[in-house]
Structures are given as C-alpha cells and as structure tokens.
Amino acid sequence: MGAEPDPTAPDASTEAPVQVSAEFATDLPGVPDSLQRLWTPHRMAYVSGEAKSRDSERGCPFCASPGKDDAAGLIVHRGEAAFVTMNLYPYSPGHLLICPYRHVADYTDLTAAETVEIAELTQKAMRVVRAVSKAAGFNLGMNQGEVAGAGIAAHLHQHVVPRWLGDANFMPIIGRTKPVPQLLEDTRRLFAQAWSTA
Numbered sequence: 001m002g003a004e005p006d007p008t009a010p011d012a013s014t015e016a017p018v019q020v021s022a023e024f025a026t027d028l029p030g031v032p033d034s035l036q037r038l039w040t041p042h043r044m045a046y047v048s049g050e051a052k053s054r055d056s057e058r059g060c061p062f063c064a065s066p067g068k069d070d071a072a073g074l075i076v077h078r079g080e081a082a083f084v085t086m087n088l089y090p091y092s093p094g095h096l097l098i099c100p101y102r103h104v105a106d107y108t109d110l111t112a113a114e115t116v117e118i119a120e121l122t123q124k125a126m127r128v129v130r131a132v133s134k135a136a137g138f139n140l141g142m143n144q145g146e147v148a149g150a151g152i153a154a155h156l157h158q159h160v161v162p163r164w165l166g167d168a169n170f171m172p173i174i175g176r177t178k179p180v181p182q183l184l185e186d187t188r189r190l191f192a193q194a195w196s197t198a
C-alpha cells in the first residue's frame with residue numbers, strides 16, 4: 001500500500017521563504033569586549049583599512065557613502081541636506097545614523113536647515129524602526145569629539161539605536177558580546193521600503 005503524503009513534509013514545489021541570516025558569538029572568532037558585535041561585516045561598504053585619515057572629506061566614510069548606490073552605501077533614505085544610513089558597527093539591530101551631507105564636526109556648525117532636517121529624519125527613523133521591528137525604546141544622541149566617544153569625530157552623526165526589553169540582558173555580561181541577528185542589508189532593505197509608508 002502506498003504511503004500517504006506527509007502533510008508536514010516541506011513542499012519542494014514552493015519557494016523557500018526568505019531567510020534572515022543570523023550569526024552568533026560562538027560561531028565567530030575574535031576577542032570580544034563589552035562593545036563587541038557578533039556580526040562580521042561581509043561587505044566593507046565604506047570602511048577601507050584602518051586608516052584614520054578622516055579629518056577631511058577624503059577618507060571620510062560619511063562623505064563617501066552618498067556617492068555609492070543605496071545598498072553599497074548602506075543608505076536607507078536620502079534627504080535634502082542629510083541622509084540616513086545603517087551603522088556598519090551597530091550597537092543593536094537596526095542602529096541608524098543621520099548624517100548631514102556636509103563634512104562638519106560640531107553640532108553648532110550645522111545650518112538651521114540641516115538642524116531641522118536631522119531632527120525630522122530622526123523622528124522619521126524612529127517611526128520606521130517601530131513599524132518594521134516593534135522597537136520598545138530608543139537611545140538617541142551624538143558623540144561630540146573623540147574624547148566623547150565619537151568613532152568618526154570629524155563628520156557628525158546622530159545615532160538612533162532601537163532597544164527591546166531584554167535586548168542586552170545576559171549576553172553582554174556573560175558572553176561580553178551583543179547579538180546582531182540580522183545582516184545589515186536585510187535590515188536596510190526593510191527600512192528603505194518602510195520609509196515611504198511609515
């Protein structure tokens with residue numbers, strides 16, 4: 001007698017669902033510290049080498065990024081005076097940066113138009129992240145100067161860091177690492193699609 005079709009068996013005729021890649025600390029080499037990310041960049045989209053020649057536009061990743069296409073530049077949205085990009089080194093999944101196009105370091109050097117647009121893009125980024133990922137909270141802010149923690153101090157950038165309850169519970173303490181479960185391009189594409197509707 002022939003076997004009945006197994007209703008739980010995967011149907012080879014249908015396309016596999018889009019997989020969101022996830023990588024975890026135990027699978028990756030390195031020497032983690034409290035700010036170590038688990039995600040290993042598979043595309044060095046806007047950082048080349050360790051050269052820190054970022055005092056000028058030349059070598060500045062935030063100046064180079066808008067010249068690339070959206071995927072290569074990790075760009076979520078392009079505004080008039082400022083743009084929204086994924087952080088290549090996210091503190092949490094969906095960590096966005098709002099940057100003026102102008103290579104300017106200090107918040108007081110922004111024009112009125114840049115100030116307003118960065119504020120509006122920050123609000124919009126929060127709406128988009130909430131719509132896509134149901135973030136429960138955010139950390140917003142700018143580090144002004146290397147002494148204050150700015151990784152690229154010469155070109156200011158507003159951080160939008162989504163937070164979830166329990167997002168940093170035992171992992172940073174026990175594992176001294178932070179989980180970043182989605183690859184940047186997956187997240188960037190979701191945010192870019194949601195930007196027009198959120």
Ligand SMILES: [Zn+2]
Pocket residue numbers: 056057060061062063064102103104154155
């Ligand atoms: Zn720059």
